[in-house]
């Protein structure tokens with residue numbers, strides 16, 4: 001059984017690295033870095049979802065996603081009498097067999113599902129979900145299950161810590177058990193976005209405890225019913241993994257190293273250094289010189305360019321005023337806008353400083369972007 005699982009994994013690494021063309025670029029990345037789009041929290045009929053694993057693959061391909069994991073509940077199997085399966089790796093094996101020669105990888109995962117505290121945890125990059133049961137076929141108790149996940153080399157993250165079914169005030173907070181698994185190095189990430197919720201408190205916990213910032217769909221029905229039809233530009237939450245290359249090893253390392261950011265509705269959420277890199281590669285400022293309506297005046301023409309799939313909502317915080325615009329400027333996805341800056345005298349360089357209102361680097365905290373522009377290029 002275990003050998004069979006390993007064979008699937010090897011095939012997936014191959015298809016993942018050799019068929020990367022055709023995938024939509026959501027965000028531009030530096031030459032030595034790939035932003036791998038991922039949804040690492042998904043259910044099928046093999047736990048409490050309502051669709052077959054191959055449909056999850058088809059949905060992900062339609063959404064141009066690079067990496068998914070089918071994270072069936074260990075403890076909660078609502079269709080078990082209709083779909084009995086002793087082998088808890090089946091969901092992964094069916095999806096893995098189906099995905100071959102596609103620009104998508106499926107990695108093996110599962111959801112350890114306990115009452116709060118501690119709550120629910122995803123273990124990604126496991127070898128064998130059957131080892132989360134004892135000899136009496138009972139699910140391992142939490143402390144043994146999280147150790148087993150780590151023994152298999154899994155990346156473990158805390159799911160929906162702000163779920164109102166567990167926390168009636170919707171506030172994510174650490175119980176002693178969470179502090180213990182963080183201290184022991186058994187927990188590596190935390191969902192700050194789950195389905196249609198975003199928790200600033202979970203983001204604070206991530207930053208304070210160096211947990212990797214995650215956002216997932218946790219989809220149980222069709223992706224289209226949950227995310228697409230509500231609004232034209234609506235999309236499932238995605239975690240972008242900032243990886244040196246497209247191998248599974250590199251992706252896994254990036255997750256453990258905290259190199260992620262989350263795209264949720266119009267928000268980009270991540271730690272400061274990561275969002276600095278995202279904005280640096282997706283927001284371009286190009287000076288067109290001093291030539292306002294063919295007049296030699298002290299009004300500088302500047303093009304603001306958004307290369308990403310998400311909007312960039314700017315608040316200018318510098319000293320100048322503009323000739324046509326106010327301090328709030330919205331750049332739609334993949335768009336450009338020209339602004340005219342009244343610099344009072346012709347300058348060789350100017351500094352432009354913005355708050356990026358939809359880039360979130362902490363609770364109630366936006367990313368600050370500052371750039372020196374050569375005006376006479």
Ligand SMILES: [Zn+2]
Pocket residue numbers: 111120159160
């Ligand atoms: Zn859950």
Ligand SMILES: [Zn+2]
Pocket residue numbers: 041043111159218
């Ligand atoms: Zn779940």
